[in-house]
Amino acid sequence: MNLKVEHLRIAFRFARGKDAKTSVPVRDVSFEIPENSRVAIVGESGCGKSLSALAIGGLVDRAEISGVISRGDMRIAYIFQNPMQSLNPTIRCGAQIAEGTNWSKHEEKEKTAHLLEAVGLDISAAKKYPCELSGGQQQRVMIAMALAQEPDLLIADEPTTALDVTTQKEVLELIARLADERKTSILFITHNLGLVAQYSDFVYVMYAGEVVESGKVVDVLSHPRHPYTKGLLAAVPSLDAPKDAPLVGIKGVVPQPSAWPKGCAFHPRCPYARDYCSSDSFTVCPEIAEDKNHPTEEKS
Numbered sequence: 001m002n003l004k005v006e007h008l009r010i011a012f013r014f015a016r017g018k019d020a021k022t023s024v025p026v027r028d029v030s031f032e033i034p035e036n037s038r039v040a041i042v043g044e045s046g047c048g049k050s051l052s053a054l055a056i057g058g059l060v061d062r063a064e065i066s067g068v069i070s071r072g073d074m075r076i077a078y079i080f081q082n083p084m085q086s087l088n089p090t091i092r093c094g095a096q097i098a099e100g101t102n103w104s105k106h107e108e109k110e111k112t113a114h115l116l117e118a119v120g121l122d123i124s125a126a127k128k129y130p131c132e133l134s135g136g137q138q139q140r141v142m143i144a145m146a147l148a149q150e151p152d153l154l155i156a157d158e159p160t161t162a163l164d165v166t167t168q169k170e171v172l173e174l175i176a177r178l179a180d181e182r183k184t185s186i187l188f189i190t191h192n193l194g195l196v197a198q199y200s201d202f203v204y205v206m207y208a209g210e211v212v213e214s215g216k217v218v219d220v221l222s223h224p225r226h227p228y229t230k231g232l233l234a235a236v237p238s239l240d241a242p243k244d245a246p247l248v249g250i251k252g253v254v255p256q257p258s259a260w261p262k263g264c265a266f267h268p269r270c271p272y273a274r275d276y277c278s279s280d281s282f283t284v285c286p287e288i289a290e291d292k293n294h295p296t297e298e299k300s
């Protein structure tokens with residue numbers, strides 16, 4: 001079952017009358033998640049990644065949403081980034097895993113035990129409250145909750161941000177393995193290009209509420225074309241770099257969605273910017289238009 005998002009736009013309106021303001025954190029996002037695939041959306045915080053992912057599941061309130069989300073009767077489950085904030089602290093983990101399912105009492109015990117085992121936890125975790133578990137164990141409970149919905153698509157939104165580095169690897173490998181076993185597609189939402197390289201087949205790079213580049217991971221990472229993708233890649237620390245080499249970053253910060261810059265929204269931060277990029281006639285990033293050797297398809 002495929003999921004297809006076409007020209008998604010999400011706007012929020014604040015205040016009324018002469019003080020009215022509109023913020024458009026997602027301006028034009030299109031992507032596709034084929035059956036049984038691993039796709040990543042990558043970009044800095046504030047680029048609209050999580051909001052786009054929430055819109056897929058119909059979880060965005062009080063917004064003006066346009067575009068087309070074709071998901072048929074696809075079941076979607078989420079794994080959020082901070083399990084302590086996502087789990088209910090007053091309900092035992094077992095009951096939270098069963099929430100939203102139509103399991104009978106008998107099934108609940110058996111299926112919860114099976115899921116806890118699948119995510120590497122002891123059955124005793126079912127009787128515990130989230131605060132009695134470590135961060136990594138809580139995230140495993142979140143994964144079990146997501147799998148209990150028997151999803152066709154698992155959306156993992158920065159699933160390891162709140163965890164230490166060794167637990168991050170364990171949790172990511174667990175998500176990937178369980179999704180593979182169940183033939184579930186995964187959409188990773190992340191700012192971590194290392195994660196994209198290891199766990200995804202296809203990547204969409206988002207900046208300022210738009211997809212600026214997309215393609216097979218191997219192509220985009222080996223031959224990035226959009227200056228934002230190049231900046232993200234250059235910012236990944238390398239083990240081969242000299243010890244005293246300075247960390248490279250992208251200058252400036254992501255602008256506010258109520259005030260995206262005119263033309264290419266990346267132009268105030270882009271080392272390749274030219275007058276055309278901030279002009280009314282801007283349509284396509286010249287860095288992409290002038291690069292004829294890449295096998296992927298992008299828009300700027």
Ligand code: SF4
Nearest residue numbers: 264267270273277285
């Ligand atoms: S359009 Fe211009 S400013 Fe924007 S990314 Fe391309 S070169 Fe840089």
